[in-house]
Amino acid sequence: MSDIPTAAPPAATAESRLSRADVAHLAQLARLAVTDEELNLFAEQLSVILGAVAQVSEVAAADIPPTTHAVPLTNVLRADVVVASLEREAVLAGAPSVEDDKFRVPKILTEEA
């Protein structure tokens, strides 16, 4: 049987400790109705992960530009030409609920941004 490695990542620091409330807040932002058990489990697990990833701050990178793409492309554009859209039947086919050829959703609480 293979062994679990000994090389362990750095332990969670005080800054990367997440509380249940922190997790609840993140879950709310991400629209995840997490359960009570999950709050405990995730607080623990996310704290460990954050502790590990916080390692990036050890790297001196003040003057280093960020990389977003491996091959730096610019000005990738398309001509302003109309292309056929999907047939409406195909558009609505996968929808959980449809009315009047529109997507039906339950009552919205938050206001438009």
Place this chain on the structure above:
Amino acid sequence: MSLIRSSAAELAARIAAGDVTAVEVAQAHLDRIDAVDPSVKAFLHVDADGALSAAKAVDDTRAAGERLGALAGVPLAMKDVVVTKGLPTTAGSKILEGWRPPYDATITTRIKDAGIVMLGKTNMDEFAMGSSTENSAYHPTHNPWDLSRIPGGSSGGSSAAVAAFEAPLSIGTDTGGSIRQPAAVTGIVGHKPTYGAVSRYGLIAFSSSLDQAGPFGRTVLDTALLHEVIAGYDPCDSTSIPAPVAPVVEAARDGARGDLRGVRVGVVRELSGDGYQAGVLAAYDAAVAQLRGLGAEVVEVSCPHFTYALAAYYLIAPSECSSNLARFDAVRYGLRVGDDGQHSLEEVMSLTREVGFGPEVKRRIMIGTYALSAGYYDAYYGQAQKVRTLIAQDFAAAFEKADVLVSPTSPFVAFGIGERVADPMAMYINDLCTLPASLAGTPAISVPCGLSEGLPVGLQIMAPTLADERCYRVAAAYEAAVTPVLASIPELTV
């Protein structure tokens, strides 16, 4: 040679020669799936009708005297993260259970146009997040070498299917190692192309700046043949590189002659040592010696920032995925939970995502949400993107001294199902060797390099951006010099 044990190149030649029909080939593989997949569980959906119909079309084309593509009639398994029109596409998640896309991914179109016969969709870690396929919302996939073990991930289904002779070719996607690591632990070849070399249009996105689709095969040549079908510029993908497809087939054939004189191979100091299984290191050292034996000059290179690759990756990927997965909101497609007239839309969204996403997905969404938050962006996501630059610079410096870089593909051989699921970090370190090339966007291949305790080990060969053919050349040279690892795979009890 039985049809299912043949290589893709062999099958294509026999079909083109009229020696065997594409329908016979397809049927043989469908029969194999029926026989072994109840144990391997590589597939989420098998499209027998579609496959036989595509196979027949190839036979008809041949009968009409028209030209056939290089892989016409060869069966293929498609990772379920790739959108296939009319066929269920789940990304390994419950939130897309039953969804049939109204469009094809670009690579799906290219595969169909090439006359390749798609057998079905394969299992994967949910939304490509994982290294063992245990995060699939449906069921785990079992390593054909030892059914109690994982086949790697996230493309575990695609890898297992090829290793189990259910298909000679398959498509996977690699974000942090999800093609290379499964290839390594199942004893087959898998390649992560240069970022931008293969279209992402139709790949259900996990981490946009890292995701790449790539080929699996049992041989380097088969993998190269599939690479040339899917690679190439796509105007539907803004990150697609407008460059000619790398001549990987030619490189694979050339490499098979076994002459690596003049090739400088760089051994990466940081991708070895403590935490790597002894058997893996032994197989790796032997492989490096073999390369030297083929005429390569072996040098040691140091890439000091590679040790930060895991931290950078587990900031960048979750950040991007927290945004990419926001679209799964119960409005336009997918699962909807709680719509009973009592709940608001916001509640329905939250309930749906809670039920529809598994724990690893939720963890990464929350890490990503945190890392992008105001006040944290600079220290986390922003800093990680800078580390990425440093890693790219390490590669550039190393490629001054070497033509390719090598490392083990993974620190471990296939571990037991259930062994690492409780500890996310224990799972993440599977990617230690594969992450640097992901972050830099450079191409990397995994080729089988022996066994450790009876389980396959992979050799990773990395090349500079857009020089994918170097990976294939060196891999082919190595492969030609050793006995195929798959020759040792235990027979699956049918």
Place this chain on the structure above:
Amino acid sequence: MTVTYGDAVAAYEPVIGLETHVELATASKMFCGCSTEFGAEPNTHTCPTCLGLPGALPVANEAAIESTIKIGLALNCSIAPWSRFARKNYFYPDMPKNFQTSQYDEPLCGEGYLEVEVDGETVRVGIERVHLEEDTGKNTHVGTSGRIHGADYSLVDFNRAGIPLVEIVTKPVPGTGAKAPEVAKAYVTELRDILRSLGVSDVRMEQGSLRCDVNTSLNRPGESWGTRTETKNVNSLRSVERAVRSEIIRQAGLLNAGERIKQETRHFSETTGDTRPGRSKEEATDYRYFPEPDLVPLAPDADWVEQLRAELPELPAARRARTIASLGVDADDLQQMANAGVVELVAATVEAGAPVGEARNWWTGYLAQKSNERDVEPADLGIAPAHVARLIELVADGSLSTALARQAVDGVLETGADVDAVVAERGLKVVSDVGALEAAASAAISANPDIAEKVRGGKLPAVGALVGAVMRATSGQADAAAVRSILLQQLGVSE
């Protein structure tokens, strides 16, 4: 105690800011090839990209980039040599991806300015930035009121999702004092005219292709700027003015009472003319912006920018200066025309052949009056400069009297037909048959001997009543001046 506007601006200094969204008139959407045509059947102009289907990717529309650069150039903005799209992350059912592809700290156009005229003074409105983003789908709320509050459920149409949207943000504008509402309106008006002349958008506020949010704050003289509120749903130029005015009054009332201004978003009501609070947010939304990884940076090179600059048409300010110069009117007349918002209209009427004085009289007189009655801008009244020029011509050649010309205007406004058609249809014609006029004049004199006596006795103004009688007898179609001469002549009285 209710505060008056005068009290408010006497005690406080307003600072205003405006955020305008412009829907570009490109043929296809910002990141996909779906048609942008208005009014299509729901969900017929959608594709994997603008629906946010799994696996879909965006590709930027070249014409939209060019339009944005042109807008920036017209607003004297710097054009960024390097610019990126960013994801603005939040959940809403009209958002296919639950993030909007927009721009954050690397907009395509940087600082600039726009000068507007208010009551003869030039106000320079600083522009903070101009950037490019995509529009959302459209929600329809189903319930008793059709508004979101109290709706039972909603329906979403994604045809509009992905249409290119340019966002133009001003710097805060202090120092406008009591004229803040006019400055705000003048800014939006001028901006609209610029966008129209560039041809980049339909800029129809009532159709939503030009949307305005107005920010307002008050501070006592010498103090730092106060808390600002944002007012949305400002759908016409007049609403811009009314919204600022009402916010100033409301905030002054609160401040006078020693209360705090809450930083919030408010909604303008067309019917009541005031603003009401939106749902207040506990905390400012964190959009978790990061650079859009599915798109690559925009790096417009100097040659491209210069080529676009060369393609710019004559902008409204330059055109106005040229028009004014060509009109050759004095400053007071010009001011009068500007106040009525009719400088361009007068110029167009002159261009159609009318003398400038007549054109000015009509547009600042009867037509301005009609515009006020109908609560529209003179340009939207429904009568074109060419019509007005024709009217002036008909009056000049004696076919119509001024009174008849006004009837013709009413006819054009009612029916939309042109001047000649209205004149023919209603039989508008000056009675110029001298014999008929003389007969009518005699009849009037005979019928009103007392008045005739007065006129003969030296009270010339009294002849007006006789003129009126003749006008009635001729159904208003006599030339009043000619009638007056004939009457005086018959009465044996000279002017």
